[in-house]
Every structure is written in structure tokens, then in C-alpha cells.
Amino acid sequence: QVQLVESGGGVVQPGGSLKLSCTAYGFTFNNYGLHWVRQAPGKGLEWVSFIRYDEKNTFYTDSVKGRFTISRDKTQNTLYLQMNSLRPEDSAIYYCAKDRGRAVPDAFDYWGQGSLVTVSS
Amino acid sequence: DVQMTQSPSSLSASVGDRVTITCRASQSINRYLNWYQHKPGKAPKLLIYATSSLQSGVPSRFTGSGSGTDFTLTISSLQPEDFATYYCQETYNTLALTFGGGTKVEIK
Numbered sequence: 001q002v003q004l005v006e007s008g009g010g011v012v013q014p015g016g017s018l019k020l021s022c023t024a025y026g027f028t029f030n031n032y033g034l035h036w037v038r039q040a041p042g043k044g045l046e047w048v049s050f051i052r053y054d055e056k057n058t059f060y061t062d063s064v065k066g067r068f069t070i071s072r073d074k075t076q077n078t079l080y081l082q083m084n085s086l087r088p089e090d091s092a093i094y095y096c097a098k099d100r101g102r103a104v105p106d107a108f109d110y111w112g113q114g115s116l117v118t119v120s121s
Numbered sequence: 122d123v124q125m126t127q128s129p130s131s132l133s134a135s136v137g138d139r140v141t142i143t144c145r146a147s148q149s150i151n152r153y154l155n156w157y158q159h160k161p162g163k164a165p166k167l168l169i170y171a172t173s174s175l176q177s178g179v180p181s182r183f184t185g186s187g188s189g190t191d192f193t194l195t196i197s198s199l200q201p202e203d204f205a206t207y208y209c210q211e212t213y214n215t216l217a218l219t220f221g222g223g224t225k226v227e228i229k
Contacts, residue, residue: 044155044222045208095165100170111164
């Protein structure tokens, strides 16, 4: 069955970097768009980034543009989120999610369990 | 960006109750509206996509309706496993996908 497994979370100081990974199982990785979504403590869900099935386009929420980079490796069936210049307000559980579609966001039909990122000195 | 406003932000209900959650968009989003269920410590779960299409495996007591700016999620007969937080999400603006603030459904 479809499974998404995140890793790479942890505690980092403000201004630091962290790279999240999400390994996919149970579906044809190259055929679907993928997302990162986060949930800050006590807050709701916030979409962070999307990458097309063919990597030809990426989208970001305004607050992470220029700091975060989404990428994917089809040889490893893995999605990544490189996070630089981290701020305390980036502290959250980060979820990867599979889209129902390929090139344009549709609906997020499978999600991982999440990886906790804490930005604190 | 499209703003999504959910109401109520929380509600208390009993098993067997009919529950309705509303989501309003700041501009017309056609039918590009999804609903998710999220329980603490768990992965969010897609319930309804494109306003009214039931995701595979989701019980038929969940229904979605609406178009334009006003949408609803209805649970026809609340079950113990339905106590969770529910989020709407628009995918009309593909450059800035937006979730509603969430509705927490609690046991009365």
C-alpha cells in the first residue's frame, strides 16, 4: 500500500539549515506531484511547497521563497526539502503528501506521519 | 491569495448527531475544494475532493457540497472515530494553496 516516510527533522539554531527526506512506497513515484505541508504548534495546516511529477516546475508559499528548495530523486523514490536560513516561526511538524495529479495540484491523497523541526537557540 | 474561512472553529456533538461544517472562500474557486480529517499524532486524511467526490475508502456518511465561494462538509451520523479536526483546502490558486483554519469536533 502507499506509504510516505519522512526523516531528517531535529533541533537547529536560528539561521541554520536542515534537509528533510520523504521516501515513497507503493505507487509509481515518477507519475505524481508531491507536496510539503507544515503544522506549527497549536496551529492549522499550512501548504509549503509543490514539485511536479517531472521536476519541471516548483511552487512555494511566500514565507519560504528563497530559503527552502524542494527536489525529488526518482532513483531513490525520495522527496526532499532543503531548508536554509531557518527562523523560529519555521518550527513545525513537516508532512510530505502525494498529489492525486501529476503537473497541477489537485488533492493530497496520501500523507506521511510527519517530521518535527524545532528552530531554537 | 484566496482566503478560506471555516466555521465554526469548534463544536461539541454526540454520537449519532448530524454535523455540518462550513467553508467560505474570499473569491470564487469554482469547485476546487477539498476536505481533510486530522487526528493528533496521525497523518491527515483526504475525505472529499473537488467539492463532492468521496475519496476511496471513506464512509458514505461524509458528504460535500457547494460551489463558487460557499461549501459544506456534512457528517450524517457522527461516529466515535469521527472526533477530529477538519480542514477545507482550495486548489484554485495553484501558486498558493490555502487551508481553512480548521474545525475541531469534540464529544459533547
